[in-house]
Amino acid sequence: MFLAPALALFAVFLVVPICYTLWLSLRASRVDSTGFGVRTEKFVGFDNYVSAVSDSAYLHSVLRLLGYGFLVVPIMLGFALLFALLLDSPVIRFGRFSRIAIFLPYAVPGVIATLLWGFIYLPGVSPIREAADTLGLPVPSFLGPHSVLYSVVNIAVWGGIGFNMIIIYTSLRGLPAELQEAARIDGCNELQIAWRIKVPLVLPAVIMTAIFSLISTLQVFNEPQTLVPLTSAISSTWVPLMTIYRDAFVNNDVYTAAAASVVLAAATLVLSLAVLGTLQRRAFGEDR
Template sequence: MAQSVLEQAGPVRARRTVAPGRAPAGPGRPRTGRHRLAPYFFIAPGITLFTLFLLIPIGYSVYLSFFSNKVSSGIIGAAERTSIFVGFDNFAAILEGSVFWSGLARAGYYGLLVIPITLGLALVFALALDVGVSKLRTVSKTIIFIPYAVPGVIATLMWGYMYHERTSPFGDIFTFFGFPTPDFLGDSLVFYSIVNIAVWGGIGFNMIILHTALSGIPREIYEAARIDGASELRIALQVKLPLVVPSMIFTLLFGVIGAVQVYAEPQTMKTMSPSITSGWVPLMEIQRLAFEQGETNMAAAGAIIIALIAFGLSLLVFRLAGKKGSGD
């Protein structure tokens, strides 16, 4: 009798009390208005900040690039600025200038040196950490990553003092071995001095990305390769390297964008080396137009050109990576 009572009581306890006039909750029950709006409230702050600090400035820059300021004398002698529509004249003026093209060529050569050296060293460090002692792995990653945490301006000033002939420790080393002290800030070496700063600061970020990708590879794959007689070098080249190609494409993309937009290092080094001019790289020329000559409209056009170049190179990287991945 007691068992039959419990069996009857089970379904009773499982029943839910539903208030009159309200449909029972379930998978097919429609959400209320408050529940439907909740996701939009959560994403509203991010969308607002994205619009205020990215979309609106981009739109305003595009607007400025199609206008030019005409200065005329006012009624009482005061200068008056009038914006006039000039179409693509500002873009043409930028593209016709030799300073822009020489700076762009220098930025391209800068990228051809910085990107492969940085990615190559980052990959070597990532592979070394992947097979290293686990107790030393965290300390080693931190030491390699620290240069990336140093702001570019501070890193350039620090290296600038080491490059300068009066404060450089390299001068004593060269003198000790009987070699003449090189002028790291002169015409022939200042470019490579800046490349060294960029490589020193960029290895850490790329190493973290690649090491994270290596950490996500199942260890069973390595064990199977070792059972088949593969050496650690062969595992690194034929197993690990192909599996981290997507992460390498990611770091390559950021390297290309960073090369086109290089600014902090040469702009800071300009105060130490007379070999670096105001238009040494494209962004320095844009800064000169905007803040030294007051040509904000032309500077906006130059910024859009640089953005389009970076966007085009990014698409090229993705396209080449896609063709390689599909085997075309």
């Protein structure tokens, strides 16, 4: 009875939507054979899944998402670990201000952050372009077809470093101070302490942030969708969730969209488990 309210909320907001999505993915709307143009919902098995994975726009969006993820996850985690180690170092001053400054971008809603960066990228109002023109320096088209991917990556990294940094920094603060003092007595400098003592001990936190970052990468939607009015380089099928959105709310094909959602969710689960297992084996040995 004590867990009943939590289980009820879990069922209503997670189990029921998942079951409904699975049910929709196996059905489709077809015109009735009576000739009156009446549409009825019919069971079609895995036809929607075949249609989803054979859609060239969906496949291209998946490839683009993989390239986006290969850039975002390592860069974000690398900077998060670096900042956490720097903030945990005794040589850094103004630690509280630095933590707030690094974490603050995460508190900005994704749409607002994308709009801010979007106007920075726009040629007509970009302060970067204006400063570069004043100095006579060349500036790439941030929203052009060859650089828009990196612009979206920059927005995601800027907004996500703070969250991952806090998790790693919290883990660092929980390490025994005696280990670091003993290392200093043995002649280790701060760089050696960070690399040989701190990093191995906070690997569980790094693994957790890697899983979080991977899941958020596979679910990217707000940043490219918000930039659509600002550039023609981002299509309505730029990433998988945008393709699903198009199918569901533009083409009114919720059945194919449901199948594509299930495929994306399954891929997210498989990749997360694969990354978790790989990182655990590398961090803790083959016996884990």
